[in-house]
Amino acid sequence: MDNTSLDSSQNTSENVTDNKAKDASHRRSDTAIARIPYPRRRASDWIAFFIQLLLAIAAIWYTDETRRLRLQSKDQMNLMENQSKLLKDQLHLYEDQTHLLRDQSRLSIAPYLSPGLVDIDLQELKKKTLEDKDLSTEERRERLNTIENSDVKFMCSVQNTSSKIPYNLNVYIYDVRTRSFLQNDYSQEYIKENDYELFQLSGPYYSKDQVTSQIKEDYGDHGEFIFNQLEVGDESYIALIFQDLEGRVYLSKRKFSIDDSGEVQHKPSVLLHSE
Helix, strand or coil, X not given: CCHHHHHHHHXXXXXXXXXXXXXXXXXXXXXXXXXXXXXXXXXXXXXXXXXXXXXXXXXXXXXXXXXXXXXHHHHHHHHHHHHHHHHHHHHHHHHHHHHHHHHHHHXXXXXXXXXXXXXXXXXXXXXXXXXXXXXXXXXXXXXXXXXXXXXXXXXEEEEECCCCCCEEEEEEEEECCCCEEEECCCCEEECCCXXXXXXXXXXXXXXXXXXXXXXXXXXXXXXXXXXXXXXXXXCEEEEEXXXXXXXXXXXXXXXXXXXXXXXXXXXXXXXXXXX
């Protein structure tokens, strides 16, 4: 056998030996892997896992439920605010309707009076006094004496242009020339419908404090709204105060001026009343 055949036989034998060695090594490795123990979970581990899972689910549910309740609470708050606003609007509407009804009731019994200065006519004043059947003999005598002996500075005519009866009438005049007030020499208990009365004002002159004190005495707390209307300013005016059938107090205020010739110029009157 030649050398070449020997070499080939040796190489083949070596290859077979190497392959057997590799196979034995692989078998030992597989056996070692097979012998590694596989970790087994205990029951407590599974319980802990499920508890954590349940806690996570509960946390998600709680977060979602809290958000839902918060949104629901916000919607309820908005609804309550809208209802509160609606109730306020209804209350304002009710108040407006109440005021309207009260004003309508007031208008149904409010007398309409027109005060104005007229020329001093003592004969006309005496005639009205003599024709007044509601005056007693003593009152008539006293008024006639006042007319005869007083220095009448203004004569004010008050016309009742309505069918309503005014009561407890008093006239004050603010005279810008003296910056003080005159009061009627005597008050009038009432004026008949579509009739008029004359008020003479002779003096003395009074301060605003004296006038407000007298109004307080005649009309009580219901007349206090008049105090702020009695300005001591640069325009003369008539302040007619009276009451209606229910005792509500009114102020009819009318400004006027007197020119150099003695002519009286009246401005429109303004009617105010107590609540």
